[in-house]
Amino acid sequence: MSGMKLTFNGPADGWKQGLPLGNGRLGAVAHGGAAGETWCVTEATYWSGRAEPPATPSRGKADVAAMRELFYAGDYAAGEEMASRLLQAEKGNFGTNLSLCDVVLSFGGGAPSEDAGAGLVRGLNLEEAIYRADFASPASPGISRELLASHPDNVLAARLWSGADSAGGVTFALRLEGRTDRFEAEVSGEGALAFTSQATETMHSDGTCGVLARGAVKIVARGGTVAAADGAIVVDDADEAYVYFAVETDYLQPDGSWAQAAAGRAEAAAAKGYAAIRAAHIADYRALYARVEADFGDSGASALPLGERTRRLREGHDDPQLFALFFQYGRYLTIAGSRADSVLPMHLQGIWNDGEANRMAWSCDYHLDVNTEMNYYPTEAANLAECHAPLMRYVERLAEAGRATAQAYYGSVGWVAHVFSNAWGFTSPGWHYSWGLNVTGGLWIANQLRLHYEYGLDERFLRDTAYPVLKEAARFYLDYMTVHPEYGWLVTGPSNSPENSFYTEGGAERSYTLSMGPTMDQSLVRDLFEFCASASERLGADEALRERLREAIALLPPLRVGANGGLQEWLMDYGEAQPDHRHLSHLYALYPGNQITPQGTPELSEAARKTLTSRMRDEGLEDVEFTLALFAANFARLHDGGRAYDQLSYLIGELCFDNLLTYSKAGIAGAETNIFVADGNFGGAAAIAEMILQSHAGEIHLLPALPEQWRTGRMTGLRAKGNAQVDLVWRDGELAEAAIHAFAPLRTVVRYGGQALPVALETGGSRRFDRAAFLAGEQAR
Structure with missing residues (x-):
């Protein structure tokens, strides 16, 4: 569809104005101007840290039972103190996904200089997944370039040529700059660089452990010369040049064959040639992207540079096609970040990052209390089911790792994971109970298996993957949950409602985070039990378990409306210590769940609406990308297109960098600067799909x-x-x-x-x- 391009006049002043590319494993953000360009390269498996077994002094069921008695007795302070001693993990060598290196191109052979970039036009074509920087006029003869991330050939590939189409007009130097301390690059042959590195850092691990990487760059020129100088490759007076970049890590590769893989791919790409790689890349990409078209009507703004369009949106001008572009951008990022053969799913920054998040207490990891799920919320509806596959495999591995955690912390069968995870299968509670003791984090992410099945109805996937994983989760909750002595309901706990806090009847002197039976937990467990009971019957398996599940379903708490008219976030109608909190986890039953619908549960729908509008009115509401996306999706489920549009308009106009990547504002969760977080892009795309089409609760x-x-x-x-x-x-x-x-x-x-x-x-x-x-x-x- 025409118009599906991100277009800019002038240079990109750094990463936050650069344009992202990816092939599901290898990512790059291209930024620069007429004097030079940088490709910030990332690789999905380039993780610091290592696998470590769960460690806790908890005696399992006995200690959990003692904690519960404290909460039932109203002694929240003593209950939380006990949880801090027994149900709180050490961070250890948790690790993070790190930026790999920068590929630095200096045009004219010198170092990049201050650059106005007159006549430079940059763009990302979503129809072909190709970045291009070119010059609008022959009067500004710079070096034009085109860059793509090929999935079929697993390389970054670029073409450089003279903007004036003159012979011998391409002169540049290419060097590699590592983004971690352990990075070494050297000239390895004619027009070739090789590098070795290790993903180490000291914020999220001890600085000694992480995956190893080896990579290669190959440059081929037509005309001119290619030579080595000071650790760089220099091209002089070429008619045009081609660059091929490849990298491989030892993640989950116990033998040594990986070490030569990148060099082989770079050489194979050079032999194949850019034109063939480009053609194969477009065909492979469009097999996914072209399935969906979106046209919301052109107000005449589609031809404007993207920065002008977002500025006009902030000023209140209509640009309906900008929302269609944002939707397709979300699909583009999904294809770029998560392919059927990707080794890992997308983390908080998808597969891209500029290193900012790695310096914070939070990092490029897997947040299981909405963010990782939101990365994949649009995948099924947006006709990209294959891109969901890496998450499915990851959840299988998480379930296996979570067996030891279920036994160690709770003395229970089955598996459990909590609020954070990583490339190494971390499933323990987080390192502070106030946010880390989210006992349904693993279940939340595992719910994506159920979603994948409901869209595709793949019986083999149900039998071999979804049901086995979810059945073991159900076995954990059946073993772990307890009957509330006052209400007779089956509840989880102690657990939190991510990542919120409350006041008890004792007053507002102190807030608490842990309680029995938070609404989020109960909503997820109900969906789990009902799905497993249904799947068991469909598959003709586990009749005894099915009966236990049905008995348990009858004991689960109902969703409740609080005294303020909103949906209760906790089993008890506690006072909200943070009524402006960024998380909306207790509204899971409305979205993405379907226990609340305007037709089926009008009273609960109005309570959900009350919750949403109350938080929107609070002056302290945090501007958070994923919260805006959730507001939009929840209002869509309530059939309120006007409010959904307002949230999306704010998300696109106020919480996106110039490259349309969403961000979390400085100050939120300790961030020192505005940090790219991918869930706003994916969550916003999912919300747009919900506004146009919904399929849940047995209806389309x-x-x-x-x-x-x-x-x-x-x-x-x-x-x-x-x-x-x-x-x-x-x-x-x-x-x-x-x-x-x-x-x-x-x-x-x-x-x-x-x-x-x-x-x-x-x-x-x-x-x-x-x-x-x-x-x-x-x-x-």
């Missing part, structure tokens, strides 16, 4: 939260649960036409406005609708 809902600003548009290729695909066209704010295509037998209800129509389709069947069909209450065509 067309245009459930269409805002006034998107009066006319179309989206094709969105997926719905039940292995279906939906195309939509709307005009003047009303449905014009919709088509549903079934890739498995489909029995559902299709809703538009206040009308609902039953639909039954066999595999390969399609059905079309228009607005008149719903008005008449009957099916069209």
Whole structure:
């Protein structure tokens, strides 16, 4: 689709104005101007740290029972003190994903100088996943370049040529600068560099442990000369030049064959040639990207540079196609960051980072209390199910590691993980109970397996992956949970509601974080038990477990409305110590869950709306990228397109860098500067999909939260649960036409406005609708 480009006039002044590329493992952010360019290179498995066994003085069930008695008796201070001694892990060599190196290009052979970049136009074409920096006029003859991250060939590949198309106009030097202390590069042959490095740092580990990496750069020039000088490769007076970059690490590779892999890939890429690599890259990328088209109507702003468009959005100008661009950018980042064969899923920064987060108490890791999940929230609906695969495999490994943690900390069977994890399978509670004792963090991320199955209905995946992992999680909670002595409900605890705090009836002198049965826990456990019971019946397995699950479901607490009219965040109606808190975890039952729906539970829906609007009104509400995305998605579930649009407009206009990557503001969770966090991009894309199409609670809902600003548009290729695909066209704010295509037998209800129509389709069947069909209450065509 035309217009799906991020375009800028002038140079990129650093990483936060650069443009990201990736192939699911190897990432780069390109920034620079007429005098030089830098590619900040990252690699998904380049982690510091190492695997360490769970260690706790807890005696398991006996100590957990003693803690619970304190909470039941209202002695929260003593309960939290005991938890701090017994249910709090050491950080140890947790580690972080680190930036690998910078590829520094100095044009004209000298060091980069102050650069106005007159006539330079930079852009990222989402249709082809190619970055290009070029010159608008022959009067500004600089070096043009094109850069891509090839998934088929697993290399970064670039072409450089004279902006004036003159022979012999390409002169530059290329050198490598390591982003970690243990980095060495050397000339390894004609037009070649080789490097070795280790991912070490001292903020999140002891500075001695981390993966090893070896990489290679190969330069091929047409015309001119290629030579080595002072550890760099220098190209003089070439007609054009090509650069190929490859890297490999020893992560999960116990033998030594990995060490030569990068050099072999760089040489193979040079032999194949840039044109062939480019063609294979585009074909491979478009096989995923081209499945979905989005057009929300062009207000005339699409031709403007991106910075001008976001400025106009902040000033209140309509630019509906900017939201379509943001949606497709989220899909682009998903493809760039997570492919079917990626070794690890995306972390807080996807697969990119400039090192800022690594200096903080939090890092480029896996936050299991919404952020990692949010990275994958749009994946299924946005027709990128294959990109979900790395997370599925990661959860399997997490479940295996979590068995030891379940036994060590709780004396329970099954598996558990808490708030943070890493490349090494960390599943223990975090190093402070106030945020680290989130006993359903692993379950939250494992819920993505259920989501993947519900969209694709892959019976083999259910039998071999989703059910075995979730069944063992269910066994843990059946063993771990306890009956509340006052209410008779089956509850978790001690646990927190990420990452919030409350006041008890005793007053506001001290706030607490731990309690029995937080709402988030109960919502997740209910979904888990119901899914496992249903899957057990479908697979004809574990009848005894199925009966235990059904008995347990009957004992789970109901969702409750508090005295203030909002949805209770905890089992008790505690006072909110932080009513402006950035996390909205207790609204999981509304989104991404479906225990709360406007049609099915109107009272709870209004309570959820009250919670949202109350937090929005508070002057202390933190400007956080993932919170804005959650606000938008939750309002979409409440069919409030206007408020969903407002949240997205703020996210795009106020919480994005110039390159449209979302960020967390300085000061939040100790951050010293604005830090890129990918979940805003992915969460925002998921919220846009929810505004156009929803498929949950046994229904497919067309245009459930269409805002006034998107009066006319179309989206094709969105997926719905039940292995279906939906195309939509709307005009003047009303449905014009919709088509549903079934890739498995489909029995559902299709809703538009206040009308609902039953639909039954066999595999390969399609059905079309228009607005008149719903008005008449009957099916069209």
